[in-house]
Amino acid sequence: MYDVIVIGAGPAGCMAAKRTAAAGYKVLLIEKLEMPREKSCSGILIPKSVEIVENEFGKIPDSVLCRPNVSRGIIITNEENQAFTFESSGLNIWRSLFDHWLALAAKDSGAEIRTSTVAISCEEGSDHVSVELQGRKTYYEQAAVVIVCDGAGSLIKKNLLQERNSYIATYQTFSKGSIDLDSQFFHAYLSPELSEYDAWFNVKDDFLIIGVGVKDPNKIKHYHSRFLSFLQSYYNARIQPQVKEERWIIPYITPGHSVTLGKGRVLFAGEAANFLNPMGEGISSALVSGCKVAEAIQSVYTKGHIVNAQQLIKTYEKYVLQERQYMIRQWELLARVSPKFSDFLSS
Numbered sequence: 001m002y003d004v005i006v007i008g009a010g011p012a013g014c015m016a017a018k019r020t021a022a023a024g025y026k027v028l029l030i031e032k033l034e035m036p037r038e039k040s041c042s043g044i045l046i047p048k049s050v051e052i053v054e055n056e057f058g059k060i061p062d063s064v065l066c067r068p069n070v071s072r073g074i075i076i077t078n079e080e081n082q083a084f085t086f087e088s089s090g091l092n093i094w095r096s097l098f099d100h101w102l103a104l105a106a107k108d109s110g111a112e113i114r115t116s117t118v119a120i121s122c123e124e125g126s127d128h129v130s131v132e133l134q135g136r137k138t139y140y141e142q143a144a145v146v147i148v149c150d151g152a153g154s155l156i157k158k159n160l161l162q163e164r165n166s167y168i169a170t171y172q173t174f175s176k177g178s179i180d181l182d183s184q185f186f187h188a189y190l191s192p193e194l195s196e197y198d199a200w201f202n203v204k205d206d207f208l209i210i211g212v213g214v215k216d217p218n219k220i221k222h223y224h225s226r227f228l229s230f231l232q233s234y235y236n237a238r239i240q241p242q243v244k245e246e247r248w249i250i251p252y253i254t255p256g257h258s259v260t261l262g263k264g265r266v267l268f269a270g271e272a273a274n275f276l277n278p279m280g281e282g283i284s285s286a287l288v289s290g291c292k293v294a295e296a297i298q299s300v301y302t303k304g305h306i307v308n309a310q311q312l313i314k315t316y317e318k319y320v321l322q323e324r325q326y327m328i329r330q331w332e333l334l335a336r337v338s339p340k341f342s343d344f345l346s347s
């Protein structure tokens with residue numbers, strides 16, 4: 001029997017596992033893939049993420065960075081072709097290497113890591129949660145509390161709450177080439193001509209990354225090729241054949257959008273809980289929610305005792321409130337820049 005089982009070794013899961021293990025709990029971190037594993041991402045750590053990571057995990061090693069190492073911020077071009085520059089000094093990382101480094105730090109703090117293992121479902125007993133796992137065979141592990149950090153498409157959440165989430169489908173391609181855009185900025189475009197949500201361009205090592213987010217996945221290539229033509233016409237993009245493509249999903253944030261923090265002794269963090277900031281920035285809120293869920297457990301759960309589920313979720317709600325408010329403020333800021341997102345002002 002574990003004190004805590006954490007599902008998913010992304011930023012939320014690694015933070016939660018590291019924190020709870022360092023507090024002396026017996027922790028199992030479950031990851032469905034072998035690490036280092038791929039995670040589709042632009043890999044921009046905003047200053048808030050850098051600060052949280054460096055406080056908790058130590059200096060981010062050069063080995064996880066890609067060129068240009070520093071991200072100078074984001075330039076958002078809205079539907080009316082007005083460009084807004086938000087300068088901030090962040091870092092440009094490869095997610096596979098970064099997340100692996102986080103997971104190793106969680107292990108160093110005492111968490112047991114089990115990779116190539118899929119968590120299927122959670123079921124609450126009177127004093128524990130039983131987690132169904134699939135590695136080479138199907139089996140069960142038990143814990144006093146489970147933290148679900150399995151990302152946007154959370155299988156555990158679907159199975160536990162029986163509710164459907166809405167998603168934005170993302171598609172990004174990696175190609176070599178050249179373009180007249182500043183490689184130190186992340187460039188986002190909100191014109192409905194270019195995507196149903198947003199379209200983006202950024203640089204990682206020698207790769208030009210061209211991406212779009214859509215509501216209807218059938219239209220993804222259509223918008224991607226429109227965006228590519230736009231970059232060729234306006235920024236002199238000369239793009240060689242693509243060497244890699246990635247498809248993923250992010251939570252579809254709408255005015256009625258709310259975060260879901262859990263049920264009983266099963267708590268959600270990161271994108272599984274629906275934390276996501278504008279332009280798909282989610283690492284910072286994954287880290288914060290991973291940290292807050294661990295703090296809530298620490299404040300409510302004494303080893304060997306039964307966790308009071310109501311007290312646990314209330315404490316987590318309280319601890320994570322500031323982050324929820326931060327997230328709403330970010331969406332409101334975007335709404336001021338872009339009419340497309342203006343409904344958020346009234347949410």
Ligand SMILES: Cc1cc2nc3c(=O)[nH]c(=O)nc-3n(C[C@H](O)[C@H](O)[C@H](O)COP(=O)(O)OP(=O)(O)OC[C@H]3O[C@@H](n4cnc5c(N)ncnc54)[C@H](O)[C@@H]3O)c2cc1C
Nearest residue numbers: 008010011012032041042043044119150151270271282283
């Ligand atoms: C195209 C794209 C670009 C993005 N760019 C940025 C960016 O530049 N900066 C930024 O801050 N954010 C960005 N994001 C968002 C960011 O990637 C996420 O918000 C962040 O990764 C969420 O962290 P998480 O820990 O909640 O989940 P994830 O990082 O998704 O981690 C979930 C983990 O759980 C594992 N898992 C899934 N299911 C199971 C299961 N059933 N059992 C066991 N393990 C499981 C997965 O393999 C994964 O390792 C981007 C997202 C996309 C799609």
